[in-house]
Amino acid sequence: MIVITGASSGLGAALAKLYSEEGAELLISGRNEQRLREVSDPLSDKVQSKTANLSRADDIKALFDTCLHTPKSIIHCAGSGYFGALEDQEPDAINALIENNVTSAIMLLREAVKRYKEQAVTVVIVMSTAALAAKAGESTYCAAKWAVRGLVESVRLELKGSPMKLIAVYPGGMATEFWPSSGKSLDTSGFMSADEAATMLKQALVGTEHGYVSDITIARG
Amino acid sequence: MIVITGASSGLGAALAKLYSEEGAELLISGRNEQRLREVSDPLSDKVQSKTANLSRADDIKALFDTCLHTPKSIIHCAGSGYFGALEDQEPDAINALIENNVTSAIMLLREAVKRYKEQAVTVVIVMSTAALAAKAGESTYCAAKWAVRGLVESVRLELKGSPMKLIAVYPGGMATEFWPSSGKSLDTSGFMSADEAATMLKQALVGTEHGYVSDITIARG
């Protein structure tokens, strides 16, 4: 079983479709029930969905309680964007950005480690190339994504010797609803689609007996 | 005038004392009124104090409204610690950690940029060596500090050409109340004191006509 968060749109939805097509058992999650249903309805009946606000520890508990057995992978795609010069950003939107990206990643990873650290579970944390470099006009978004990277790198050290694996994914900008909802208007016609990114990510998530691809950056171009 | 946040203890209090001793006009801030007064009372009458919860944009506005003229420097020392294996950390304490370190740094820097970006104001953001490296047992603290570093590096790009300067400071662990309040018990007898760190930081904050020290790491040892 594979758990996918942020599955009601974008990369999460595209991954849900891809994995479902090859018959995987899935538990997909998002905040918006209707949009989540629009994603899950066309998929196979091995796909279960459950709404959750991942910034709340209780919602995450409830999400994992739904799993009848230990998931093989957890792919954390949830997140949101918010952009603009720092002085033009609104406090409420900044707080939402932090919740949607930082708090949710911490709470999700915390519960995953709590439950599964002694098992061979792969946790894939999807961030952004904004986690790897500073960018003008994206200061709080970079802050949020750098936070998640600091979290992932630190928890890797805590998991030394554990069979649980953390995989860090850094996609560049995709042509998804992410942009309109972030308040940033830009021409995304040359951007990769969520389907393209999902195809690449799924293929690059490869492991062998003694190793695995642990960090993946997906660039535009 | 110099504004110092997080001045009710630790490095912030030590810096307030040092700058006050050489006659500087100060505005110091902290969350706890009584502790802030214990710091400010023994200092010169050029030291003004004002409580503020820096995770609230309104408190920050009120703080800067107190300044009769543009501050020469803003030294942001506010922050708190919280440690332990990720799975043992409590949601409420994680939320407080994010507020005290991430939200407050964003809100403070946002207001400073908003007001003073066209002026020669130096904003010193005190983080921690945890902003520079991942650490087991400090995953959420590293997350919070990496966030602030991502913020600072991005806002630097936004300030290109502006007379405002951002200075990043990364102190190693000090022997302060920070540790007891973080829930981590460790022997800090060989750690530098807040006074030592303040002395070094004050001296290293040097600039000339065409340049300035922009990043300072202060190590133990």
Added chain:
Amino acid sequence: MIVITGASSGLGAALAKLYSEEGAELLISGRNEQRLREVSDPLSDKVQSKTANLSRADDIKALFDTCLHTPKSIIHCAGSGYFGALEDQEPDAINALIENNVTSAIMLLREAVKRYKEQAVTVVIVMSTAALAAKAGESTYCAAKWAVRGLVESVRLELKGSPMKLIAVYPGGMATEFWPSSGKSLDTSGFMSADEAATMLKQALVGTEHGYVSDITIARG
């Protein structure tokens, strides 16, 4: 056509085998003629080999002059290791380490950019996880690998808008002849084999119309 350097052993040899098995046209290179022949002899007759000392610009010119048409990919695996406490390292071995890793990567990438920067050529630069973090006992090796990373990241900026793509690969330690030849003796029984790493790398080197996997870390475990 695919050009593979460092193909006389380790990851380079394993990649040559894999690509050859699926019928690719290859030009493989290494410093030692006999070992290179031992790799190429069992492979298909679409595999051409040519010795080259990649720290010499002329050898690299001669290598690419051998290509009858523009290669689709250049996979640079050449490199060597040298370890130990800094004060115990020998000047001659340090110089060889720098040549084999830094000079060769610069000279190879320089020639590739010179010839092919206006074409859709993918240059894969294989480094090491030592390019991503400092390590005690590996100071000069880290220096050499950090150099290559600095090179790759900078040349990426120079190639902005060019159809040429640079892909950075960071494998963890493999169970290959690399270790005996580095003077470091360690138990590599749990390490991934070069074949495992080659299988993962080949699969993760994926691209679509608007994007591609640009950075890949392959971890042990």
Added chain:
Amino acid sequence: MIVITGASSGLGAALAKLYSEEGAELLISGRNEQRLREVSDPLSDKVQSKTANLSRADDIKALFDTCLHTPKSIIHCAGSGYFGALEDQEPDAINALIENNVTSAIMLLREAVKRYKEQAVTVVIVMSTAALAAKAGESTYCAAKWAVRGLVESVRLELKGSPMKLIAVYPGGMATEFWPSSGKSLDTSGFMSADEAATMLKQALVGTEHGYVSDITIARG
């Protein structure tokens, strides 16, 4: 006693002047005897000079053999620049760049660690902001400087528990002979002078009983 390398011009010469003015005993080094003498002649008679090619281990031995007692600090300023699009760079100049920056730093630090690792010697390694970020048009220079940073960070780990301290310094571009000699022509009229950088660096090199400033970036502006 303070040892300063790269003292025949730029930051090294400026530091020699500053430390000499306050009566410090110095051993200064450079490759060019005449230029080194032009620096040392006007200084106090507590300043000794010795030519050395720091990419040769023997020259470094001879340099330190000149020290009658253990130096308190070693300030390594030697280095050179070379710029331009990678494909336009010349192999010989690339080799010289590597020698002057990478090989010399390794050999110098190796000898310093060998002799003094059990003593309270401070080794200051002056790099460049090019060690901290990739830059178009500076690919090999960034490579060289990233190498030195990888070296310094790794040797720090090897020195854990040793009284020897490594201090990393990252100055931005200065208005010195560095630029004409690098083949890059640019307007440096707004750059800081070597004297300004030396003044800031000297002041920021501060330590107390339990701590010290370990990393200093000096920015233009």
